[in-house]
Amino acid sequence: MRVITVAGPPSVGKTALILKTAKTLGDDGQKLAVVKFDCLSTDDDLLYRRAGIAVAAGLAGSVCPDHYFVSNIDDCLQWAESLGADLLIAESAGLCNRCSPHVQGALAVCVVDNLSGVHTPKKIGPMLKMADVVAITKGDIVSQAEREVFAHNVWRANPQARIVAFNGLTGQGAGELAFAMRGAPDLETLEGRRLRFPMPSAICSYCIGETCIGENHQRGNVRKMRFPEVLA
Amino acid sequence: MSAHLLALKLDEAQRLNPAFAALIGPTPKPDLSLADWLASLDGGDLDRLKFSRIELEAHLLALIAEAEGFRTPVTRLRELRILGGRDKTGGAENLDLVLRPGAIVSVVGPTGSGKSRFLGDIECLAQGDTPSGRRILIDGEIPDPARRWAASGKLVAQLSQNMNFVVDLTVGDFIEMHAECRAVDAPEQVAAEVIACANRLAGEKFSANISLTQLSGGQSRALMIADVALLSSSPIVLIDEIENAGINRRQALDLLVASDKIVLMSTHDPILALHAQKRIVIAAGAVAQVIETSATERAHLAALEHYDRLMSDLRETLRHGARLETLPPQFSPFG
Numbered sequence: 001m002r003v004i005t006v007a008g009p010p011s012v013g014k015t016a017l018i019l020k021t022a023k024t025l026g027d028d029g030q031k032l033a034v035v036k037f038d039c040l041s042t043d044d045d046l047l048y049r050r051a052g053i054a055v056a057a058g059l060a061g062s063v064c065p066d067h068y069f070v071s072n073i074d075d076c077l078q079w080a081e082s083l084g085a086d087l088l089i090a091e092s093a094g095l096c097n098r099c100s101p102h103v104q105g106a107l108a109v110c111v112v113d114n115l116s117g118v119h120t121p122k123k124i125g126p127m128l129k130m131a132d133v134v135a136i137t138k139g140d141i142v143s144q145a146e147r148e149v150f151a152h153n154v155w156r157a158n159p160q161a162r163i164v165a166f167n168g169l170t171g172q173g174a175g176e177l178a179f180a181m182r183g184a185p186d187l188e189t190l191e192g193r194r195l196r197f198p199m200p201s202a203i204c205s206y207c208i209g210e211t212c213i214g215e216n217h218q219r220g221n222v223r224k225m226r227f228p229e230v231l232a
Numbered sequence: 233m234s235a236h237l238l239a240l241k242l243d244e245a246q247r248l249n250p251a252f253a254a255l256i257g258p259t260p261k262p263d264l265s266l267a268d269w270l271a272s273l274d275g276g277d278l279d280r281l282k283f284s285r286i287e288l289e290a291h292l293l294a295l296i297a298e299a300e301g302f303r304t305p306v307t308r309l310r311e312l313r314i315l316g317g318r319d320k321t322g323g324a325e326n327l328d329l330v331l332r333p334g335a336i337v338s339v340v341g342p343t344g345s346g347k348s349r350f351l352g353d354i355e356c357l358a359q360g361d362t363p364s365g366r367r368i369l370i371d372g373e374i375p376d377p378a379r380r381w382a383a384s385g386k387l388v389a390q391l392s393q394n395m396n397f398v399v400d401l402t403v404g405d406f407i408e409m410h411a412e413c414r415a416v417d418a419p420e421q422v423a424a425e426v427i428a429c430a431n432r433l434a435g436e437k438f439s440a441n442i443s444l445t446q447l448s449g450g451q452s453r454a455l456m457i458a459d460v461a462l463l464s465s466s467p468i469v470l471i472d473e474i475e476n477a478g479i480n481r482r483q484a485l486d487l488l489v490a491s492d493k494i495v496l497m498s499t500h501d502p503i504l505a506l507h508a509q510k511r512i513v514i515a516a517g518a519v520a521q522v523i524e525t526s527a528t529e530r531a532h533l534a535a536l537e538h539y540d541r542l543m544s545d546l547r548e549t550l551r552h553g554a555r556l557e558t559l560p561p562q563f564s565p566f567g
Contacts, residue, residue: 159294
């Protein structure tokens with residue numbers, strides 16, 4: 001089984017990218033299973049079903065979405081295995097820029113869009129920095145110069161990644177992405193494999209349901225801000 | 233290779249690539265070797281840098297190794313060859329077209345005939361694996377998959393009327409930023425050239441201090457064309473219907489050709505079509521004809537441009553609030 005994690009900020013076009021790439025992979029005779037991870041709600045599983053792709057949706061609800069992802073990803077692989085799929089794509093939305101679902105040994109794809117501004121690549125953390133492939137969408141509506149600067153800034157943030165220009169409307173880029181996905185390592189299980197980047201060090205009172213603001217309610221691992229000095 | 237890079241002093245590495253300096257931030261000991269610096273980092277440092285130690289090392293080595301790589305143009309091209317595939321009914325497309333730098337080709341055909349597919353095939357260096365079945369050869373050879381995907385996206389610069397500047401920066405700052413990406417030696421100077429050139433193409437002048445998002449449609453298009461001609465690394469330029477862009481079209485084409493690009497433009501404008509040396513006629517998903525612009529056609533350009541000027545004079549008249557009670561004599565249907 002080739003396992004591919006696809007992550008990126010909301011509304012960059014992850015689902016459109018997977019759907020177009022799935023078409024190319026399907027034409028090559030590859031069977032695909034998709035798991036959509038989201039926080040509160042998702043309708044994207046319908047889009048996959050409509051395209052005839054096996055899909056499971058997982059909602060993190062009140063649990064941190066990254067912890068939810070890592071607690072379930074190996075089960076996803078077993079599920080895809082039982083379907084006889086050749087590839088499993090785990091699409092995760094709603095992650096914060098601090099985290100990343102990328103697993104060592106599985107192909108890691110990060111999706112970002114040109115509209116988010118030329119400085120965005122350096123603000124996105126390990127989700128982009130530790131990806132093997134960075135797909136850049138929505139290039140058809142910004143200038144050539146912005147596309148080049150954006151791609152350059154992605155390269156600066158992650159010089160090891162393959163950068164793919166992807167058009168979610170026409171599917172331009174799907175051939176290249178499908179090529180990368182077919183070349184992903186073949187895995188039997190994810191058990192024992194590690195995330196490429198650790199989750200935040202946490203467990204404070206807010207992790208376990210505290211909602212009240214104030215010094216008295218802050219316990220456990222709490223980090224305080226430092227402010228510029230006020231001059232008298 | 234990596235041992236030699238790991239022995240570099242931090243300040244040497246920072247000079248090689250500004251991205252390296254930006255990533256590691258100010259360091260108290262610039263003469264420390266990269267290997268020693270990596271060994272000195274503790275968990276807190278790595279947390280701040282958002283990297284594991286192994287990832288950080290690989291990342292920094294890649295930055296240094298490629299620092300020289302992006303000075304050189306990504307793709308040089310001697311020749312682009314397009315071999316026919318099939319039309320929408322599966323019939324063979326009879327096409328073997330060779331284009332070299334400096335060529336201007338117009339692509340004409342009704343809406344939905346397959347102009348975008350044709351341009352798209354060039355962009356992804358199709359190898360019989362797109363709906364049209366076309367194949368694209370680079371310098372006479374089939375690019376191997378690794379080269380094909382490394383070149384795709386960098387081979388073709390695009391200009392269309394849907395495109396806008398979205399970044400919130402001044403014209404000068406942004407073009408300078410683009411120049412820095414291309415690692416040109418004097419980014420400020422090159423940016424000034426691009427802006428001066430755009431001002432020659434645009435009807436209305438603009439300065440380097442104006443915000444990109446405040447530019448008019450014509451000014452944006454002029455800046456995009458000047459930037460593609462002078463700063464883009466791509467040897468092929470695809471232009472999609474810029475006829476109403478409010479710019480000097482002839483100068484724009486001359487500029488692109490002077491920078492040794494292969495220019496393909498999809499257009500319905502007779503003036504742009506006749507400016508091309510060749511025009512490709514697309515029908516039902518396939519190239520139906522490749523027409524060389526004849527000397528007679530070219531001779532018509534002067535007349536067409538004359539009428540075009542008359543029309544744009546009328547446009548200017550309206551713009552300035554005047555009435556069009558009398559038309560120039562050339563517009564009389566009884567001539």
